[in-house]
Amino acid sequence: MRLIPIHALRPGMVLGKRIYNSDGLVLLAEGVELTTGLIRRLGTLELGYVYIEDAVTEDIVVPELLTEETRLQAIRSIRTSFKNLESQASLKGSFLHLGKTFSGMMESIMDEISGHDECMVLLTDMNTNDYNLYRHSLNVCLYSTVLGVSYGYNREELRVLGLGALLHDIGKTRISQKLLQHPGRLSEDEFREIQKHTEIGFKILKDEPNIPLLSAHCALSHHERLDGSGYPRALKGPDIHEYAKWIAITDSYDAMTTQRVYKPALLPHEAVEVMYAGSGTLYEQQFLAMFRDRVAIYPPGITVKLHTGESGVVSKIHAHVPHRPVVRVLTDGDGTPLSAPYELDLSETLAIMIAGIGQSTIDQT
Structure with missing residues (x-):
């Protein structure tokens, strides 16, 4: 199969990979022959690229970091837990389901990623029709865990890093969704409101059973930058934990390579180029170099x-x-x-x- 931009689709082409909505449900299945009407419909979904089948690339396989079953189950569990937090009136009390739900999820993710002989950061969202917090959380977890395996972390270290990545944006469940999806430039007050998600996330996680305190600190510190330009505490390089430095990279990469209401997705090589402009100032140079060496900047089929x-x-x-x-x-x-x-x-x-x-x-x- 091959990856092509939406504008290049023609009637008679056959979809190579399923297209999902924000809840993980299938909008169009692989093997569907595209008609003028379906192509028009795909054009309204704000997709950048889709995979299609054709005679000369039919044997090209696009690998997946997770099985479809594990991915869908993870997204649904994240969605349920985050929705519960959105509807909860206050942050007082305990969220006992968080530790149980996400610790079990991390075990499955680590098992599947560790089972790959040559694990890489593979683009995950080309065939989904919009950005959402649930998929973003899972993607950042997958990318961070892949990098952690390459870096040599043991299983417990991977678990702590992975949970921190999976829950890094949990504070956004307490921020107005209208504000999070705002299509234009944010005012200073609006940006300060969004910045609160780091401290809110830490408050949610810091006392939870089965959620390591260091994972909670990942939620607090993933927007800190080496030169002190980040938030919420304007920490500089030596004061930022290395797990938060990894998540800073994977969080930025996933945001850049995912279609948004207000901006088109970048291709992997474009995102890596943008991120390298911040090497040594925004992102840890050593970590960014390892990320570059593990990311599939030219995805199979492109x-x-x-x-x-x-x-x-x-x-x-x-x-x-x-x-x-x-x-x-x-x-x-x-x-x-x-x-x-x-x-x-x-x-x-x-x-x-x-x-x-x-x-x-x-x-x-």
Whole structure:
């Protein structure tokens, strides 16, 4: 399958991956043949890209960090718990369900991620139709846990980091959803109101059974930045716990690569480039370098243009060099489709570079 922008869809194309709504329910199943009406409908969902099947890329598989069952169960559990918090009148008392619900969830997530031979940060939200707090929380947890595995944390350390990532934005359950989804520029008062979610999240989590205090501190500190420009306490590098530094990176990345009401999603390589502008000032340089080395900046199925003028589709990613994938070359330097596409491993052919992201002719025969 291949990943293409919504505007490139044509009647007769076949959907390669399911499209979900904010509750994890399927809006369109894989294998559906797209009609003019369905394409028009997809255009209203604010999707940036979708996966479609075609003859020359039918064997390209897009890996998943979690099984579909685990992902849907996690999103539904997060949604239920967060909705309960939204409806609760005050923060007084205990939230006993939080520790039980999320500790069990983290065990399942760690088991599945640890089961991958070559675990990478894989884009998760290309086939969902909007941003929401539940998916964002799960994505940040997945990305942070992958990085924690690569960094060498033991299982208990992964559990604490993962819970901190999973619950980092729990304070937003007490912030007006209208304000959180505000499409324009926020006033100073509105921004200060949103900033309160870090301290609110800490208050919710700090005394909860089965929620480590350090996980609660991740909710408090994930918007702190090395140069002291973050909030709520304007901490500087040495005073920010390393777990919060990881979550600062994964939180920013997921926000950038997810479609929002007020801005389009960036592709992975674009988001990494933006984040690197803050290396050493906003984000820990060592952690950001490891993140770059673990993120699939060219997702399987995406069309790339080579500096030779040829173009093709990423067919495989190397975990050790994700920026040098295997490309299935489909057109020559003049843009003419090849009668015999071939695989080009950029990790072995170092003289050839990816010049950009593009779209080659799709063969529907």
